[in-house]
Amino acid sequence: MALGADWFAGDVHELARALIGTELLVGGVGGRIVEVEAYRQDDPASHSFRGETPRTRTMFGPPGRIYVYRSYGLHWCANLVCGPVGEASAVLLRALEPTRGLEEMQLRRGVDDPRLLCSGPGRLCQALGITGEDDGARIDRPPFVLEPRSGEVDVAVGVRIGITKAAEQPWRYGLAGSPYLSRPFSPGAR
DNA sequence: TATGAGATCAACT
DNA sequence: GTTGATCTCATAC
Incomplete structure:
Protein backbone atom coordinates (compact mmCIF):
# COMPACT_ATOMS: atom_id res chain seq x y z
CA MET A 1 0.00 0.00 0.00
CA ALA A 2 1.45 3.33 -1.02
CA LEU A 3 1.94 6.14 1.48
CA GLY A 4 -0.85 8.78 1.48
CA ALA A 5 -0.63 12.55 1.78
CA ASP A 6 -1.66 12.48 5.46
CA TRP A 7 1.44 10.41 6.21
CA PHE A 8 3.35 13.72 5.87
CA ALA A 9 1.44 15.59 8.59
CA GLY A 10 4.05 14.91 11.30
CA ASP A 11 7.43 16.32 12.29
CA VAL A 12 9.71 17.07 9.35
CA HIS A 13 12.78 15.50 10.95
CA GLU A 14 11.03 12.25 11.81
CA LEU A 15 9.65 12.13 8.29
CA ALA A 16 13.04 12.83 6.74
CA ARG A 17 14.43 9.86 8.62
CA ALA A 18 11.42 7.70 7.80
CA LEU A 19 11.70 8.48 4.10
CA ILE A 20 15.12 6.85 3.79
CA GLY A 21 14.63 3.50 2.08
CA THR A 22 11.17 4.22 0.68
CA GLU A 23 10.68 3.87 -3.06
CA LEU A 24 9.66 6.89 -5.14
CA LEU A 25 8.30 6.34 -8.63
CA VAL A 26 7.20 8.88 -11.23
CA GLY A 27 5.33 7.23 -14.06
CA GLY A 28 6.89 3.89 -13.10
CA VAL A 29 10.42 5.32 -13.11
CA GLY A 30 12.44 5.88 -9.95
CA GLY A 31 14.11 4.15 -7.02
CA ARG A 32 14.86 4.02 -3.31
CA ILE A 33 15.36 7.29 -1.49
CA VAL A 34 18.88 7.22 -0.03
CA GLU A 35 19.45 10.90 0.85
CA VAL A 36 17.28 13.84 1.98
CA GLU A 37 17.60 17.12 3.87
CA ALA A 38 15.06 18.71 6.24
CA TYR A 39 14.06 22.38 6.05
CA ARG A 40 11.73 24.25 8.39
CA GLN A 41 10.29 27.74 8.48
CA ASP A 42 12.47 28.71 11.46
CA ASP A 43 15.54 27.65 9.49
CA PRO A 44 17.46 30.53 7.86
CA ALA A 45 18.50 28.22 5.02
CA SER A 46 14.89 27.42 4.13
CA HIS A 47 13.04 29.13 1.32
CA SER A 48 10.08 29.51 3.68
CA PHE A 49 12.13 31.39 6.31
CA ARG A 50 11.18 34.82 4.98
CA GLY A 51 7.54 34.06 4.45
CA GLU A 52 5.37 33.08 1.55
CA THR A 53 6.19 34.21 -1.99
CA PRO A 54 4.78 33.07 -5.32
CA ARG A 55 7.64 30.61 -5.64
CA THR A 56 7.30 29.07 -2.17
CA ARG A 57 3.49 28.99 -2.11
CA THR A 58 3.43 25.19 -2.20
CA MET A 59 5.53 24.92 0.97
CA PHE A 60 2.83 26.78 2.89
CA GLY A 61 0.07 24.51 1.61
CA PRO A 62 -1.06 21.06 2.75
CA PRO A 63 1.53 18.31 3.39
CA GLY A 64 2.08 15.43 1.00
CA ARG A 65 2.56 17.74 -1.99
CA ILE A 66 5.63 18.26 -4.10
CA TYR A 67 7.44 21.61 -3.98
CA VAL A 68 9.56 22.10 -7.11
CA TYR A 69 11.77 25.15 -7.68
CA ARG A 70 14.47 26.20 -10.10
CA SER A 71 17.97 26.25 -8.68
CA TYR A 72 20.71 28.50 -10.01
CA GLY A 73 18.41 29.33 -12.91
CA LEU A 74 19.04 25.94 -14.42
CA HIS A 75 18.21 22.83 -12.42
CA TRP A 76 14.98 21.66 -10.85
CA CYS A 77 14.90 20.55 -7.22
CA ALA A 78 12.05 18.57 -5.62
CA ASN A 79 10.83 18.65 -2.01
CA LEU A 80 8.06 16.85 -0.16
CA VAL A 81 5.99 19.21 1.99
CA CYS A 82 5.71 18.08 5.64
CA GLY A 83 4.05 19.07 8.89
CA PRO A 84 0.66 20.62 9.64
CA VAL A 85 -0.79 23.03 7.06
CA GLY A 86 1.08 26.32 7.14
CA GLU A 87 4.18 25.11 8.95
CA ALA A 88 6.07 25.40 5.68
CA SER A 89 8.53 22.62 6.33
CA ALA A 90 9.76 20.27 3.63
CA VAL A 91 12.21 17.50 2.82
CA LEU A 92 14.57 18.05 -0.09
CA LEU A 93 15.14 14.91 -2.18
CA ARG A 94 18.89 14.70 -2.75
CA ALA A 95 19.56 11.19 -4.04
CA LEU A 96 17.90 7.95 -5.16
CA GLU A 97 19.18 4.45 -5.77
CA PRO A 98 17.73 3.72 -9.24
CA THR A 99 15.58 0.57 -9.28
CA ARG A 100 12.93 0.98 -11.98
CA GLY A 101 13.09 2.43 -15.48
CA LEU A 102 16.86 2.58 -15.74
CA GLU A 103 16.76 2.97 -19.52
CA GLU A 104 14.38 5.92 -19.28
CA MET A 105 16.61 7.67 -16.75
CA GLN A 106 19.77 6.99 -18.74
CA LEU A 107 18.07 8.50 -21.77
CA ARG A 108 16.97 11.64 -19.91
CA ARG A 109 20.33 12.11 -18.19
CA GLY A 110 22.58 11.16 -21.08
CA VAL A 111 24.79 9.00 -18.83
CA ASP A 112 24.94 5.25 -18.22
CA ASP A 113 26.50 4.94 -14.74
CA PRO A 114 23.59 4.25 -12.33
CA ARG A 115 25.46 6.09 -9.59
CA LEU A 116 25.30 9.30 -11.60
CA LEU A 117 21.61 9.08 -12.50
CA CYS A 118 20.07 10.42 -9.28
CA SER A 119 22.94 11.44 -6.98
CA GLY A 120 22.05 15.08 -6.46
CA PRO A 121 18.86 17.16 -6.41
CA GLY A 122 19.22 18.44 -9.97
CA ARG A 123 20.14 15.05 -11.38
CA LEU A 124 17.30 13.35 -9.55
CA CYS A 125 14.70 15.67 -11.09
CA GLN A 126 16.15 15.31 -14.56
CA ALA A 127 16.18 11.52 -14.30
CA LEU A 128 12.59 11.34 -13.06
CA GLY A 129 11.33 14.04 -15.41
CA ILE A 130 10.23 16.35 -12.58
CA THR A 131 9.85 20.02 -13.57
CA GLY A 132 8.07 23.15 -12.39
CA GLU A 133 4.96 21.69 -13.98
CA ASP A 134 4.81 19.22 -11.08
CA ASP A 135 4.93 21.89 -8.37
CA GLY A 136 1.98 21.41 -6.00
CA ALA A 137 1.13 17.90 -7.20
CA ARG A 138 0.08 15.26 -4.65
CA ILE A 139 2.56 12.49 -3.86
CA ASP A 140 -0.25 9.92 -3.67
CA ARG A 141 -1.77 10.61 -7.09
CA PRO A 142 -0.53 9.52 -10.53
CA PRO A 143 2.06 9.67 -11.89
CA PHE A 144 3.59 9.66 -8.38
CA VAL A 145 3.84 6.61 -6.11
CA LEU A 146 5.67 6.36 -2.78
CA GLU A 147 6.06 2.82 -1.47
CA PRO A 148 6.99 2.19 2.18
CA ARG A 149 10.25 0.44 2.87
CA PRO A 187 32.10 7.42 9.26
CA GLY A 188 30.31 6.60 12.45
CA ALA A 189 27.75 9.38 12.10
CA ARG A 190 24.38 8.25 13.30
C1' DT B 1 42.29 15.26 -8.39
C1' DA B 2 41.21 20.03 -8.29
C1' DT B 3 39.76 24.36 -9.38
C1' DG B 4 37.00 27.66 -12.39
C1' DA B 5 33.50 29.31 -15.63
C1' DG B 6 29.07 29.18 -17.46
C1' DA B 7 24.13 28.46 -17.61
C1' DT B 8 20.00 31.67 -16.29
C1' DC B 9 15.87 32.80 -12.83
C1' DA B 10 13.45 34.40 -8.56
C1' DA B 11 14.01 36.81 -4.53
C1' DC B 12 16.35 40.05 -1.98
C1' DT B 13 19.20 44.49 -1.07
C1' DG C 1 23.08 44.27 -9.00
C1' DT C 2 23.96 40.09 -6.20
C1' DT C 3 23.09 35.61 -4.48
C1' DG C 4 21.86 30.76 -4.34
C1' DA C 5 19.15 23.92 -1.14
C1' DT C 6 23.46 22.81 -8.69
C1' DC C 7 25.75 20.44 -12.34
C1' DT C 8 28.71 19.97 -16.42
C1' DC C 9 32.57 20.79 -18.95
C1' DA C 10 37.21 22.50 -19.63
C1' DT C 11 41.69 23.23 -18.27
C1' DA C 12 45.51 22.63 -15.13
C1' DC C 13 48.44 20.12 -12.08
Whole structure:
Protein backbone atom coordinates (compact mmCIF):
# COMPACT_ATOMS: atom_id res chain seq x y z
CA MET A 1 0.00 0.00 0.00
CA ALA A 2 1.45 3.33 -1.02
CA LEU A 3 1.94 6.14 1.48
CA GLY A 4 -0.85 8.78 1.48
CA ALA A 5 -0.63 12.55 1.78
CA ASP A 6 -1.66 12.48 5.46
CA TRP A 7 1.44 10.41 6.21
CA PHE A 8 3.35 13.72 5.87
CA ALA A 9 1.44 15.59 8.59
CA GLY A 10 4.05 14.91 11.30
CA ASP A 11 7.43 16.32 12.29
CA VAL A 12 9.71 17.07 9.35
CA HIS A 13 12.78 15.50 10.95
CA GLU A 14 11.03 12.25 11.81
CA LEU A 15 9.65 12.13 8.29
CA ALA A 16 13.04 12.83 6.74
CA ARG A 17 14.43 9.86 8.62
CA ALA A 18 11.42 7.70 7.80
CA LEU A 19 11.70 8.48 4.10
CA ILE A 20 15.12 6.85 3.79
CA GLY A 21 14.63 3.50 2.08
CA THR A 22 11.17 4.22 0.68
CA GLU A 23 10.68 3.87 -3.06
CA LEU A 24 9.66 6.89 -5.14
CA LEU A 25 8.30 6.34 -8.63
CA VAL A 26 7.20 8.88 -11.23
CA GLY A 27 5.33 7.23 -14.06
CA GLY A 28 6.89 3.89 -13.10
CA VAL A 29 10.42 5.32 -13.11
CA GLY A 30 12.44 5.88 -9.95
CA GLY A 31 14.11 4.15 -7.02
CA ARG A 32 14.86 4.02 -3.31
CA ILE A 33 15.36 7.29 -1.49
CA VAL A 34 18.88 7.22 -0.03
CA GLU A 35 19.45 10.90 0.85
CA VAL A 36 17.28 13.84 1.98
CA GLU A 37 17.60 17.12 3.87
CA ALA A 38 15.06 18.71 6.24
CA TYR A 39 14.06 22.38 6.05
CA ARG A 40 11.73 24.25 8.39
CA GLN A 41 10.29 27.74 8.48
CA ASP A 42 12.47 28.71 11.46
CA ASP A 43 15.54 27.65 9.49
CA PRO A 44 17.46 30.53 7.86
CA ALA A 45 18.50 28.22 5.02
CA SER A 46 14.89 27.42 4.13
CA HIS A 47 13.04 29.13 1.32
CA SER A 48 10.08 29.51 3.68
CA PHE A 49 12.13 31.39 6.31
CA ARG A 50 11.18 34.82 4.98
CA GLY A 51 7.54 34.06 4.45
CA GLU A 52 5.37 33.08 1.55
CA THR A 53 6.19 34.21 -1.99
CA PRO A 54 4.78 33.07 -5.32
CA ARG A 55 7.64 30.61 -5.64
CA THR A 56 7.30 29.07 -2.17
CA ARG A 57 3.49 28.99 -2.11
CA THR A 58 3.43 25.19 -2.20
CA MET A 59 5.53 24.92 0.97
CA PHE A 60 2.83 26.78 2.89
CA GLY A 61 0.07 24.51 1.61
CA PRO A 62 -1.06 21.06 2.75
CA PRO A 63 1.53 18.31 3.39
CA GLY A 64 2.08 15.43 1.00
CA ARG A 65 2.56 17.74 -1.99
CA ILE A 66 5.63 18.26 -4.10
CA TYR A 67 7.44 21.61 -3.98
CA VAL A 68 9.56 22.10 -7.11
CA TYR A 69 11.77 25.15 -7.68
CA ARG A 70 14.47 26.20 -10.10
CA SER A 71 17.97 26.25 -8.68
CA TYR A 72 20.71 28.50 -10.01
CA GLY A 73 18.41 29.33 -12.91
CA LEU A 74 19.04 25.94 -14.42
CA HIS A 75 18.21 22.83 -12.42
CA TRP A 76 14.98 21.66 -10.85
CA CYS A 77 14.90 20.55 -7.22
CA ALA A 78 12.05 18.57 -5.62
CA ASN A 79 10.83 18.65 -2.01
CA LEU A 80 8.06 16.85 -0.16
CA VAL A 81 5.99 19.21 1.99
CA CYS A 82 5.71 18.08 5.64
CA GLY A 83 4.05 19.07 8.89
CA PRO A 84 0.66 20.62 9.64
CA VAL A 85 -0.79 23.03 7.06
CA GLY A 86 1.08 26.32 7.14
CA GLU A 87 4.18 25.11 8.95
CA ALA A 88 6.07 25.40 5.68
CA SER A 89 8.53 22.62 6.33
CA ALA A 90 9.76 20.27 3.63
CA VAL A 91 12.21 17.50 2.82
CA LEU A 92 14.57 18.05 -0.09
CA LEU A 93 15.14 14.91 -2.18
CA ARG A 94 18.89 14.70 -2.75
CA ALA A 95 19.56 11.19 -4.04
CA LEU A 96 17.90 7.95 -5.16
CA GLU A 97 19.18 4.45 -5.77
CA PRO A 98 17.73 3.72 -9.24
CA THR A 99 15.58 0.57 -9.28
CA ARG A 100 12.93 0.98 -11.98
CA GLY A 101 13.09 2.43 -15.48
CA LEU A 102 16.86 2.58 -15.74
CA GLU A 103 16.76 2.97 -19.52
CA GLU A 104 14.38 5.92 -19.28
CA MET A 105 16.61 7.67 -16.75
CA GLN A 106 19.77 6.99 -18.74
CA LEU A 107 18.07 8.50 -21.77
CA ARG A 108 16.97 11.64 -19.91
CA ARG A 109 20.33 12.11 -18.19
CA GLY A 110 22.58 11.16 -21.08
CA VAL A 111 24.79 9.00 -18.83
CA ASP A 112 24.94 5.25 -18.22
CA ASP A 113 26.50 4.94 -14.74
CA PRO A 114 23.59 4.25 -12.33
CA ARG A 115 25.46 6.09 -9.59
CA LEU A 116 25.30 9.30 -11.60
CA LEU A 117 21.61 9.08 -12.50
CA CYS A 118 20.07 10.42 -9.28
CA SER A 119 22.94 11.44 -6.98
CA GLY A 120 22.05 15.08 -6.46
CA PRO A 121 18.86 17.16 -6.41
CA GLY A 122 19.22 18.44 -9.97
CA ARG A 123 20.14 15.05 -11.38
CA LEU A 124 17.30 13.35 -9.55
CA CYS A 125 14.70 15.67 -11.09
CA GLN A 126 16.15 15.31 -14.56
CA ALA A 127 16.18 11.52 -14.30
CA LEU A 128 12.59 11.34 -13.06
CA GLY A 129 11.33 14.04 -15.41
CA ILE A 130 10.23 16.35 -12.58
CA THR A 131 9.85 20.02 -13.57
CA GLY A 132 8.07 23.15 -12.39
CA GLU A 133 4.96 21.69 -13.98
CA ASP A 134 4.81 19.22 -11.08
CA ASP A 135 4.93 21.89 -8.37
CA GLY A 136 1.98 21.41 -6.00
CA ALA A 137 1.13 17.90 -7.20
CA ARG A 138 0.08 15.26 -4.65
CA ILE A 139 2.56 12.49 -3.86
CA ASP A 140 -0.25 9.92 -3.67
CA ARG A 141 -1.77 10.61 -7.09
CA PRO A 142 -0.53 9.52 -10.53
CA PRO A 143 2.06 9.67 -11.89
CA PHE A 144 3.59 9.66 -8.38
CA VAL A 145 3.84 6.61 -6.11
CA LEU A 146 5.67 6.36 -2.78
CA GLU A 147 6.06 2.82 -1.47
CA PRO A 148 6.99 2.19 2.18
CA ARG A 149 10.25 0.44 2.87
CA SER A 150 10.30 -3.22 3.79
CA GLY A 151 12.47 -3.77 6.82
CA GLU A 152 14.91 -1.71 8.82
CA VAL A 153 17.56 0.62 7.40
CA ASP A 154 20.71 2.14 8.86
CA VAL A 155 20.18 5.91 8.71
CA ALA A 156 23.22 8.19 8.80
CA VAL A 157 23.02 11.86 9.86
CA GLY A 158 25.23 14.72 8.76
CA VAL A 159 25.42 18.40 7.88
CA ARG A 160 23.59 19.72 4.85
CA ILE A 161 25.26 20.44 1.56
CA GLY A 162 25.65 23.51 -0.59
CA ILE A 163 24.18 26.07 1.78
CA THR A 164 25.73 29.00 3.63
CA LYS A 165 23.12 29.73 6.33
CA ALA A 166 22.72 27.40 9.32
CA ALA A 167 25.21 25.16 7.56
CA GLU A 168 26.18 23.47 10.81
CA GLN A 169 22.76 21.89 11.42
CA PRO A 170 22.87 18.06 11.18
CA TRP A 171 19.70 17.87 9.13
CA ARG A 172 20.90 15.69 6.28
CA TYR A 173 19.76 12.07 6.42
CA GLY A 174 20.98 9.18 4.30
CA LEU A 175 21.24 5.44 3.90
CA ALA A 176 24.53 4.54 5.60
CA GLY A 177 27.15 3.26 3.18
CA SER A 178 25.05 3.58 0.04
CA PRO A 179 27.11 4.11 -3.13
CA TYR A 180 24.30 6.25 -4.53
CA LEU A 181 24.70 9.21 -2.15
CA SER A 182 25.58 12.58 -3.66
CA ARG A 183 28.39 12.64 -1.07
CA PRO A 184 29.41 10.14 1.63
CA PHE A 185 28.55 10.66 5.28
CA SER A 186 31.28 10.88 7.90
CA PRO A 187 32.10 7.42 9.26
CA GLY A 188 30.31 6.60 12.45
CA ALA A 189 27.75 9.38 12.10
CA ARG A 190 24.38 8.25 13.30
C1' DT B 1 42.29 15.26 -8.39
C1' DA B 2 41.21 20.03 -8.29
C1' DT B 3 39.76 24.36 -9.38
C1' DG B 4 37.00 27.66 -12.39
C1' DA B 5 33.50 29.31 -15.63
C1' DG B 6 29.07 29.18 -17.46
C1' DA B 7 24.13 28.46 -17.61
C1' DT B 8 20.00 31.67 -16.29
C1' DC B 9 15.87 32.80 -12.83
C1' DA B 10 13.45 34.40 -8.56
C1' DA B 11 14.01 36.81 -4.53
C1' DC B 12 16.35 40.05 -1.98
C1' DT B 13 19.20 44.49 -1.07
C1' DG C 1 23.08 44.27 -9.00
C1' DT C 2 23.96 40.09 -6.20
C1' DT C 3 23.09 35.61 -4.48
C1' DG C 4 21.86 30.76 -4.34
C1' DA C 5 19.15 23.92 -1.14
C1' DT C 6 23.46 22.81 -8.69
C1' DC C 7 25.75 20.44 -12.34
C1' DT C 8 28.71 19.97 -16.42
C1' DC C 9 32.57 20.79 -18.95
C1' DA C 10 37.21 22.50 -19.63
C1' DT C 11 41.69 23.23 -18.27
C1' DA C 12 45.51 22.63 -15.13
C1' DC C 13 48.44 20.12 -12.08
